[in-house]
Amino acid sequence: MDGLRAHADLIHLLKSRFPALTGQLGAKALSQQAKSLQSAAAEGALLAQDAVSGKTTRVYAREHSSDLRTAAVRVEAELKRAKTEPSLEPKLHRLAVIAARVSVVLERLGGASRNEERALARELRAAAAEAERIGRALK
Amino acid sequence: MSLKNVLAVALGIMSAIGGFVDIGDLVFNTQAGATFGFQLLWVVVVGVVGIIVYSEMCGRASAFAERPVFDLVRERAGFGAGLATLVASEVVNLMTCAAEIGGLAICLRLLSGLPYRLLIPLAVLGLVLASWVLPFRWIERVFGYLGLGLLVFAVAAIKLHPNWGHVAHGFVPGSHAGGSLTVYLYFVVGLLGAAMTPYEVYFYSSGVVEDRWGLKDLRLNKVTAIIGYSLGGFLSFALMIVAGVLFLPRGISPQFLGTPALGAEHALGQIGLLLALVGILFAVGGAAIETSFAGAYNLAQFFGWRWGKKERPAKASRFTLSWLVIFALALLLVMTGYDPVKLTEYSVIFSVVALPLTYLPILLVANDRTYMGANTNGKLANFLGGLYLILIVVIALAAIPLLLLTNGGQG
Numbered sequence: 001m002d003g004l005r006a007h008a009d010l011i012h013l014l015k016s017r018f019p020a021l022t023g024q025l026g027a028k029a030l031s032q033q034a035k036s037l038q039s040a041a042a043e044g045a046l047l048a049q050d051a052v053s054g055k056t057t058r059v060y061a062r063e064h065s066s067d068l069r070t071a072a073v074r075v076e077a078e079l080k081r082a083k084t085e086p087s088l089e090p091k092l093h094r095l096a097v098i099a100a101r102v103s104v105v106l107e108r109l110g111g112a113s114r115n116e117e118r119a120l121a122r123e124l125r126a127a128a129a130e131a132e133r134i135g136r137a138l139k
Numbered sequence: 140m141s142l143k144n145v146l147a148v149a150l151g152i153m154s155a156i157g158g159f160v161d162i163g164d165l166v167f168n169t170q171a172g173a174t175f176g177f178q179l180l181w182v183v184v185v186g187v188v189g190i191i192v193y194s195e196m197c198g199r200a201s202a203f204a205e206r207p208v209f210d211l212v213r214e215r216a217g218f219g220a221g222l223a224t225l226v227a228s229e230v231v232n233l234m235t236c237a238a239e240i241g242g243l244a245i246c247l248r249l250l251s252g253l254p255y256r257l258l259i260p261l262a263v264l265g266l267v268l269a270s271w272v273l274p275f276r277w278i279e280r281v282f283g284y285l286g287l288g289l290l291v292f293a294v295a296a297i298k299l300h301p302n303w304g305h306v307a308h309g310f311v312p313g314s315h316a317g318g319s320l321t322v323y324l325y326f327v328v329g330l331l332g333a334a335m336t337p338y339e340v341y342f343y344s345s346g347v348v349e350d351r352w353g354l355k356d357l358r359l360n361k362v363t364a365i366i367g368y369s370l371g372g373f374l375s376f377a378l379m380i381v382a383g384v385l386f387l388p389r390g391i392s393p394q395f396l397g398t399p400a401l402g403a404e405h406a407l408g409q410i411g412l413l414l415a416l417v418g419i420l421f422a423v424g425g426a427a428i429e430t431s432f433a434g435a436y437n438l439a440q441f442f443g444w445r446w447g448k449k450e451r452p453a454k455a456s457r458f459t460l461s462w463l464v465i466f467a468l469a470l471l472l473v474m475t476g477y478d479p480v481k482l483t484e485y486s487v488i489f490s491v492v493a494l495p496l497t498y499l500p501i502l503l504v505a506n507d508r509t510y511m512g513a514n515t516n517g518k519l520a521n522f523l524g525g526l527y528l529i530l531i532v533v534i535a536l537a538a539i540p541l542l543l544l545t546n547g548g549q550g
Contacts, residue, residue, distance in 0.1 A: 032549060035392065042389040046401060055408040059252040060416070064397040071394060132390055 025082040025092065027138045033075055034095055034135030040071045041102045041128035048109055048121035062110040069106035075099045091134050098134075102127050159371020160289055160378075161426035162242040162396070163235070163333035163487040165419065166480055168375045169399045170548060171326040172382025173391055174318050177301070177309030180376055182327050184310060186334025187372035189530070191364050192523045193335070193498055196505040196516065197344035198360035202352040203514045208344035209440040211510055212500040224500065225441045227493035228337050232434035234486035235338060236465055237472035239427035240266070241479025245396045246420040250413075256474070262424075263470045270428050270462065275349040275448035282425025288418025292377035292399070295406035295415075299384040306380060317387075322550045325541040328534045329484070329548070332491035334375070335531075338433035340497065345436040349447055357514070381406070392549075396480060431469070435461035484547050491538040494531045502528060
């Protein structure tokens with residue numbers, strides 16, 4: 001009996017740690033994705049803000065925004081692949097849309113002009129705020 | 140103390156400050172600050188005192204016995220225990236060396252814009268050349284001094300105007316807010332592991348022999364360990380404070396080595412960014428050499444080969460081949476494309492598991508009159524050594540479960 005319980009506990013632990021095993025994203029896993037997305041967007045916004053103020057170098061802005069874009073693309077791919085329970089579908093869909101938008105904006109940030117950087121910083125801040133709101137609602 | 144000695148101490152301390160921070164400290168201090176603000180500053184203090192206690196012991200043992208500590212460990216602990224220590228430390232050294240090389244290539248990419256995969260072999264080539272050409276003392280100094288660029292984080296921390304009351308509160312262990320208890324404990328373990336990495340004591344003790352320290356240098360050993368590591372700890376504080384002020388309120392979870400540099404950039408502009416990147420470059424470059432050498436030192440000292448930078452490469456051929464092979468294996472590991480930041484997290488956590496194997500034999504040797512004569516541990520060194528040993532065993536047992544439970548600190 002104890003062995004069975006331990007087995008069930010292990011499966012529960014594995015499912016909660018590796019949601020892909022269940023084929024579905026639960027609220028917690030979805031909230032993690034929202035957190036990752038918020039992080040990439042907020043960091044991109046900070047980088048864009050520094051670029052507007054002339055605080056960064058061209059090379060660093062291009063390379064670091066490319067790293068952040070990789071993170072956003074990964075989140076986007078995972079969200080697009082994921083399934084979730086019906087009540088969480090709208091949030092999953094919305095997060096996927098934000099992730100796609102953040103990826104595009106971060107790609108543009110690498111080679112943007114000063115004026116464009118200002119607009120991109122605004123967009124990234126808005127995306128971070130929305131991802132945070134969704135993440136909080138999922139907790 | 141003559142002016143020459145004061146200068147020697149100052150130079151030693153400066154290189155110890157610049158050489159204290161490696162990729163593990165950069166990753167864990169920044170992530171801890173971004174997750175818990177200043178609440179984990181006390182852990183850095185605990186870690187720094189631990190590395191001071193054991194480095195001083197190692198330095199004293201090596202200076203008195205005129206033999207490096209791994210040599211003494213193998214003799215004192217016997218072949219079986221010595222071999223287990225050797226295997227564990229070599230695995231951790233290799234992982235850490237690979238992480239540092241990956242970090243070096245990332246830094247070069249952020250400075251030059253050249254492709255990462257091209258920069259990895261170039262970085263290794265540069266490290267091999269520096270290791271081959273420079274004498275031991277100059278390897279320590281060049282990388283240590285240029286690693287002082289990291290002091291820019293101390294300036295950035297001040298310029299970002301943290302709430303100093305909250306910062307002071309962070310030095311007092313207590314309840315936490317802003318994340319789960321398991322994530323908090325994961326960072327406690329990671330920060331201790333990053334501060335007390337085994338390769339640092341092996342490199343330090345072999346350095347004592349390379350620099351030909353003797354009994355007359357016992358005070359120099361104490362001063363260098365205490366002041367050098369303490370001031371190096373300030374860099375860790377600065378990294379955590381910058382992350383706590385800048386990243387935590389914005390919900391940024393640092394996943395890239397370029398993120399800490401963003402903190403210096405935001406506070407100080409382009410000059411801050413460049414100093415941070417150069418500081419990181421030399422800090423991780425120096426640590427890559429230290430890990431490859433620590434690995435070669437351990438092998439050579441365990442098997443009784445001729446070793447040391449003071450020897451001609453042909454005379455200490457197996458030692459020279461060992462550090463070259465460690466660089467080559469680390470190069471292969473990084474070329475697989477595995478994320479250096481993730482590799483850092485794993486190397487630090489696995490180094491925590493290996494900590495008791497490193498520190499218990501050192502404590503035994505430091506209490507053995509056969510090796511230490513009248514210079515065995517005093518009451519304070521034994522009290523602190525024993526206390527840290529208990530702490531090390533506890534965190535070694537907790538490290539892997541916490542890594543799994545928190546999904547590497549993600550919660």
